[in-house]
Amino acid sequence: MKLLTPEEIISTLQKRLGKSMLDSRVQIRTEGVKKRENRNIWITIDKYAVHQAVKALMGIAYPHLSCIxxxxxxxxDPNLRVQYxxxxxGGEAGAETMVVFSLDLPKDNPVLPTITDLMEGTAFTEREKTEYLGIRIEGLAPAEHRFFLPEDFPxxxxxxRKDDKGIPQSMVKNLWACGRPQNRPPAPLPEKEEAAAAPAAPAAPANSEAKPETKSPEGGA
Structure with missing residues (x-):
């Protein structure tokens, strides 16, 4: 397998995505005393091109999905931002490259196709986007229960979400204002603090008997 440079990766994806690739940039940084290269490619795509973009990337090399x-x-802003x-x-010295596909989704109709037919392991992170952001993932198999939120969550x-579909003020609880329950025992002290708080031991009584003076045989004191 030929290892492509970041510029070659972008060129290959551009040919396969066409106008669906809206912009791209390469960021290369060095890390550590050995100045190891960290290669990152940032690509903005049309919201309809997710499946096509992932499939095109798989045509270059099978990718590891960090997360969505x-x-x-x-x-x-009327949009949500999603990044794949x-x-x-991975494991190829000097060639490992992060590729990020970014896209905007309208809040009033946030819909994306699943990519589980390409990578089954994406189901977990796709469900996370559904529960936390309200994104509808078309083609994702229905779940019998929620994965991230309680079953009784509204x-x-x-x-x-930061709009009217986010958490309303009526659901916010200021736990800091509740105060400490009065029916609980005091919190245990660390050993050092416990020793400092312990009462001091009573002083030993002074010896009231005077010690007799001893004289040397020569009569000196």
Whole structure:
């Protein structure tokens, strides 16, 4: 297998994705005293090109999926940001490369295709995006239970959203204001503090008997 440079990887993906690749950049940093290269490729793609992009990357080298990350871009932005973070050429000295596909999803209709048909292990991280951000993953097999949130967590509320689908103020509990329960014993002290807090032992009584003076045979004191 030929190991491609970051520029060659981008060129290969560009040919396969066409206009679905919106922009790209390469970031190379050195780490440690040996100045080991850390190669990173950042690619922004169209939201409809996820499956195509992952398949194209697999055509270069089978990737390791670190995770699918996602976040709300803020109340003033209509989009969520999703990133598919892969590594290729793992274990190849000087060639290991991180490839990140980034895309925006509209908050009013956040839908993505599953990539479990390409990589079965992505199901776990795809479900995380569903439960925390409300992203609908088309083609993902239904689950019998939630993986990340309690079963009684309200439907339609997503903890990582910053809009009206996020956690309402009525669900926020200020635990810091609750105070310490009065029916609990005091917290145990560490050994040093416990020793310092212990009462001092009573002083030994002074010896009231005077010690007789002894004189030397020559009569000196």
């Amino acid at each position: 990350s996602g976040w709300d871009k803020g109340r003033d 973070i892969f590594t290729i050429y 439907e339609g509320i997503y903890p990582l």
